[in-house]
Amino acid sequence: MQTFATEKGEMTVTMLSLRAAAVGAALIFSACTAYGQQEAGDKEIGLAGGGSFNHTSPFTGNVFAQGTFGKYFTQSQYVGVSVTPIITFGSVTSGTLGYAGNYRYLFGKKNAKVWPFVGASAGGFTTKGGGGFGSGSGWSTVGQAAGEFGFKYYASQKTSFEASYQFNVMFAGGVSGGFGDRTLSLIAFGFKHIF
Numbered sequence: 001m002q003t004f005a006t007e008k009g010e011m012t013v014t015m016l017s018l019r020a021a022a023v024g025a026a027l028i029f030s031a032c033t034a035y036g037q038q039e040a041g042d043k044e045i046g047l048a049g050g051g052s053f054n055h056t057s058p059f060t061g062n063v064f065a066q067g068t069f070g071k072y073f074t075q076s077q078y079v080g081v082s083v084t085p086i087i088t089f090g091s092v093t094s095g096t097l098g099y100a101g102n103y104r105y106l107f108g109k110k111n112a113k114v115w116p117f118v119g120a121s122a123g124g125f126t127t128k129g130g131g132g133f134g135s136g137s138g139w140s141t142v143g144q145a146a147g148e149f150g151f152k153y154y155a156s157q158k159t160s161f162e163a164s165y166q167f168n169v170m171f172a173g174g175v176s177g178g179f180g181d182r183t184l185s186l187i188a189f190g191f192k193h194i195f
Contacts, residue, residue, distance in 0.1 A: 037111070037157045038194055042072045044080070048162065048190025052086075055180040060090035066188055070102070078104040082121070096127040100144065106152070115152040115160075121145070125170065142172035146186075158194040163187075 038044070046068040054060045064087070070080020084098035100123025108115035126141045150164030166186040 037154075038072045038075055038078075038106075040072055040074050042194045043070070044072065044078070044192050044194050045069050046162065046190055046192035048164075048188040050186065050188040052184055052186040055183050055185070056177070058091040060088060060092060062086045062088050062096075064098075064186075064188075066098075066190065068192070075110065076106045076108070078106065078117075078119075080104075082123075086125075088127075094127050096125050098125045098144070099123045100146070102148075104148075113154050115154075117150055117152065117164075119148045121148070121166070142170045144168050144170050152192065160192045161189075162192055163189050
């Protein structure tokens with residue numbers, strides 16, 4: 001038993017409590033040793049969801065799910081595709097299907113748990129109902145280009161949690177208005193798995 005003087009009095013510590021604290025810390029830190037192990041040639045599948053909002057009035061919001069599939073060409077370079085069904089609410093109601101090819105560059109070192117990334121994508125949105133991106137209530141399709149940033153946090157060697165922000169710019173003859181009418185912010189949270 002060891003006694004230490006503190007500002008608020010004395011504190012008694014036994015060797016048993018020190019051993020218990022050391023064992024507890026070792027267990028906690030050993031449980032936290034999940035490292036990202038993506039390598040060249042690995043494939044990755046993912047599922048994310050979230051919401052987006054427009055940059056003009058009247059407000060229009062969206063909820064979406066996003067499925068992704070891609071391949072790592074190096075430990076830091078990823079190329080993939082995504083499919084995104086979207087439900088729009090607010091001033092219009094519509095259903096949209098987004099699709100894109102994307103590239104990401106990840107920043108990290110081998111065995112890191114956190115991998116920040118930046119990326120770019122290009123693709124399109126096809127909308128049915130309520131007016132959406134074009135005029136009328138029929139089908140409309142627009143192109144899109146986006147920049148993104150985010151991070152991956154590895155919960156295990158092959159499974160990661162991911163958070164990202166995308167800034168999308170739409171372009172097509174049917175898109176009217178200024179820059180705010182042609183842009184969309186997208187925030188996504190999801191899980192990815194390497195196989």
